[in-house]
Amino acid sequence: MLDNIGPQGDATGMRARVQAFGGFLTNMVLPNIGAFIAWGILTALVIPTGWLPNENLATIVGPAIDYLLPLLLGYTGGKMIGGKRGAVMGAIATFGLIVGADIPMFIGAMIMGPLGGWVIKKFDDSVKGKIPAGFEMIVNNFSLGILGFLLMIFSFLVTGPAIQFANNLVASGIHVLIDTGLLPLLSLINEPAKVLFLNNAIDQGIYYPLGMQIAAEAGRSIYFTVASNPGPGLGLLLAYTFFGTKKARRTAPGAIIIHFFGGIHELYFPYVLMNPVTIVGMIGGAMSGIATFQLFDVGLVAGPSPGSIFAYLALTPRGNYLGIISGVLVATVVTFLITSFILKLTVTAAEGDEDDYEKSLEKSKSMKAEGKKVLESKNDTISAENISKIAFACDAGAGSSALGATTFRKKLQKNNLEDIEVEHYNIEDVPEDADIIVVHKNLADRARRSHQNKRIVTIENYIGDQNLERLLDELK
Template sequence: MIMPNIPALIAWGIFTAFFIDVGWTPVAALSTIVGPMIHYLLPILIAYTGGHIVYQVRGGVVAAIATFGVIAGSDYLIAQYNLTQPADNQLGQIHMFIGAMIMAPIAGYSMKWLDKLWENKIKAGFEMLVNMFSAGIWGFALAILGFYPIAWLVNGLMNILSAAVNWLVSAHLLPLTSILIEPAKVFFLNNAVNHGVLTPLGLEQATGPAHKSILFLLEANPGPGVGLLLAFTIFGIGAAKASAPGAAVIQFIGGIHEVYFPFALMKPTLIIALILGGMTGVTTNVIFNTGLRAPAAPGSIIAVIAQTYQTDYLGVILSVILSAAVTFIVAAIILRASRKKDLAAEAAGSDAFSSAISQTEANKGKSSEALAGLRGSAAGAAAGATDVAERTVNSIVFACDAGMGSSAMGASVLRNKIKKAGIDGVTVVNKAIANLDGSADLVITQNQLTERAKAQAPDAVHVSVDNFMNSPKYDEVVDLVRSQHQDGQ
């Protein structure tokens, strides 16, 4: 629900960076966009996306209606509370990100279930009438549900979480959050932690007088991840050492943190290095009182710098550097201490890195938006090789659920191989499965997504793979494409 709407968060961050009263170029008129955008547009976009995932446009529309009820209910509850409080103790708005994430699946699944009750039972000519009124009436009912119990629940939850964060800040214990956040990231709870908890809380702070929040940096700091990958680059062995440099670039510049998860999982003691690095970064930001204007998504150093509050560049950059350095040093010590044992295990045929990739995929689960790590779409499978040979391939599409992390990495790897092979005229791009439009000659997907891709692009050749970074099928695909293009010259 969150990932497809990151562009809207980025746009909101740009508006705040330039046009609010403490922005780079304050413009009072344009600054009026900031409040409605974060309070109404973004939660409703999230709700529509979630409802659409469950039940296409119909689910999205009902989810948006229901979420507006939650927003209005939250505002009403806060207004009633503020009437009982003095002017210097007024509550601000709570932005219903969590409310949208609750209501969207409720609305989508319930509308889908209701439609099945009268499926094939409507007299001809009345279908549109029933469809429109049923969705409208059910949206109305869910908006009432959102206005009362859901708004009360979410407001209470946000107040509890805000109080907990404020206590951690006042007690100077915020760095201890890394003890929970860094392991949670490795076990693929990064988006749940960041967008489910830290982003809503951070937005509450960023829309307040400070116009920034340190919470946006607790999970998004790319320092610990790149420190771990650099340690593997120098002190690692085998496939992990070979994969680490490219993964470091993807993680640090591209912001795809999941590429370092298998490296930590193959040697769980390395999570200690990540925790210590994360704590170093948080401590640095606490000391310098630094923060971001808006979420840094994806967690790229570019996104972090772009969202840094204008007076906080020194502290934020130092937090990234120092967290990377601490993680690197601790990880290097761990890797060096176990080097002989790791070399012996590799010589005996153990493939810890491949097993860690599999574990990362298992942690991700089928329902995840995208696996932006070392599993995902890849280029080539024996089952698809014959089909490729019988069809001239000029367009290759890597497709995954969201069309972002995993498919982008696969496309990049294959694109580089095709370029090195001197093959011209072949495009390699990445898309979400839902955006496949039939123009591709070859579609490459992860095994469990192939059937969905076939339904979306039935005329294309479909190739199913599972090993993203180290697939031996890359070279087979390159050879086939080279052969086709040489024969056509």
Template structure:
């Protein structure tokens, strides 16, 4: 097919070829897919160490000079070095591991240290510039360093004399790592400082002009389009942690994590839509207390006007956060009410009240706007039913292009020939929907008396010897490429009880 396309393209003029090139590579759908892929990449680097970042946030809340129980030694020798060295190096290691396994991770950690040291040597050219946590530097340099080593390893593959493998592997990593670390030390500070300065101007302009709440205009639609990872992990987390280290908290951690907007929309659906009341109720609990926001996306896509309610709720909630001076000491991940209050820090009762007020305001605003939309469109919405929601869920899959946790499909890909010892749930980061799905299936397997282990993995780290893999439908092809010999099942709604029951029935048939 590609050869035919090349032949056809030869007959086109240069102008027509250029037009075709831009249509194929820069149309809205392709650009959105690329943005989603970029967001997924950022998520894959940051999400596995969110627990460490939260741990750092808790240490900050307790032991910094303005914390609950200030301890100077812990602040100076634990909290400070942890954010300056440990977290960026962990980000770099995991980024490198994604590219080239453990060897790539070690190389990335080596080079990221050069970035950290370089930032201390050259913190910036503007007045008041000081060394800052190199999260962004780690996310840029880590994959590049691992990629360079991977390229070298492929270049010499099969060309090393027997018995010299360890020598070549160790010295190649040392020589390449030293060269890249020196390059990162002298060169990367200029790149990172330039990017950081640009972000600082943008965010600083929003804060100084008291319009940081306008971020909701971008954040809320970005959630529905699955572009929130690029914004949240690429910008808010990167800029929020240095701000929290300096000021004790950051509003940036609240902008995307706020669960109030989705809750308000779901409450309105529960009030006005009897047909979907049950599903909306379950989804609202998972979203608000579990922090998995994607469960409400199909309801918004089913009735796109609801996105206006989400934006309105986000604007009002963020405005309250800003006016009241709310902030968190670390990212709230997942974005649940429990996680948010857990990292509110020792910033006084006023901060807790400000956070609660902002979430409540966004919820009420979203509820009111969604209710008005329901009233205005009551005749149209009365004709919609479960089938309409199913269509919206399929639309969510198409928009996602990667992982989704909320669509209603379960397609059997092949038959179970023998009892597996391990069932793997895989999703983009291996921590959200897959962890929830694994927990649900684990309980059902235990209740059925089956001796099968259930684990959750990131899709990029599926073990090659996997026997039974469950993924969201749009990830199944990727899972098959990684483990073609495994049994594969596709799920769209990780809360779909019927899907799990069907799996148990199939497994029981193989019990001898």
């Protein structure tokens, strides 16, 4: 595969690397989301300002956020790099951080966990095939113990204090935005980054760790809401439902259900990319939502994952429901009004283009049917006979890719092609036995970097995308 060159290629490559970094963070956090939610529910219930204050049970809150959650992150991060031995190494390294710092070490765990896994993996690779017979167990145990000891001391003396300093610096900067009432300005960064599929890097890498620190003391944090509010996405999709092109009006209502109630925000990203000016509506809605949350002085007890309205309500502490619901509604209305205005100015020309596109598409389908026998003689033609597995891939492997895989699997079953396996994965974990990889076009460069020899089908919309229809036609 030829890499892109020049400024545009560099920018594309950088975006792919940042996306991959966000995906790595997500894959570290996602398996442990249940533990974070358990802590959030405990906090919402038993702290002095909770629903059922209990002084005895409240003693669990502090140790859970200081020890349990960082250790889970470190263990998972180490396992992702170095397997079971990497997981143990990651936990050992993370423990040094925990004791060496005065704040919950989520960011530190997401650094030292993978580092611990990498260290033990490199050691194991270096001694592979060189250990005398009968000494395997002693070498394995002592290597893990000695290297773990050194990394634990290093994290206690160096990494922990350094991360705490950096964390305090970032937190201070955001606190200044809060104190000056400028926190909504973060939307100028958040919203464009999200539609470029950098949402996980923002939430998992910045806002959620900071939010957990504040929630441990105050029982809630506004940081959990600054990038996860489902209101702007709902407003955008509603505007497309009423004022979008014909194709958008057909697909937006289904996207609303999956986005707002299912929490898969990736569903609205293609609609912004379809008309980039609508990012103005997203920014305006997100800013107004944050301002409303600030006005009511509300927050959530943990990070909503997925970011659905159900998750928002489940993680809202007592006395915060009016402010949280208001923030979501205000963001929805503001985004809807701005986006509707933009669409009214641009939709006429776009709809004409779409009509021409639909005619061209029908013509191409007709031509394709006429030349089907010729196409089937080519070596690169695919069919149900030589395709056994299709992989839908996304950043986390659990949201939009799961939706796409389920929808496409049902279409295959309707066409008696149920023998073709369709599964969903995060991009880096697509197995080698996958014949075709389906990703959003903004993740294509990242997919090609990880799977250079695979056929990659790019899509723009997870519901009714034309490339998926073409793929189905080929398989039929």
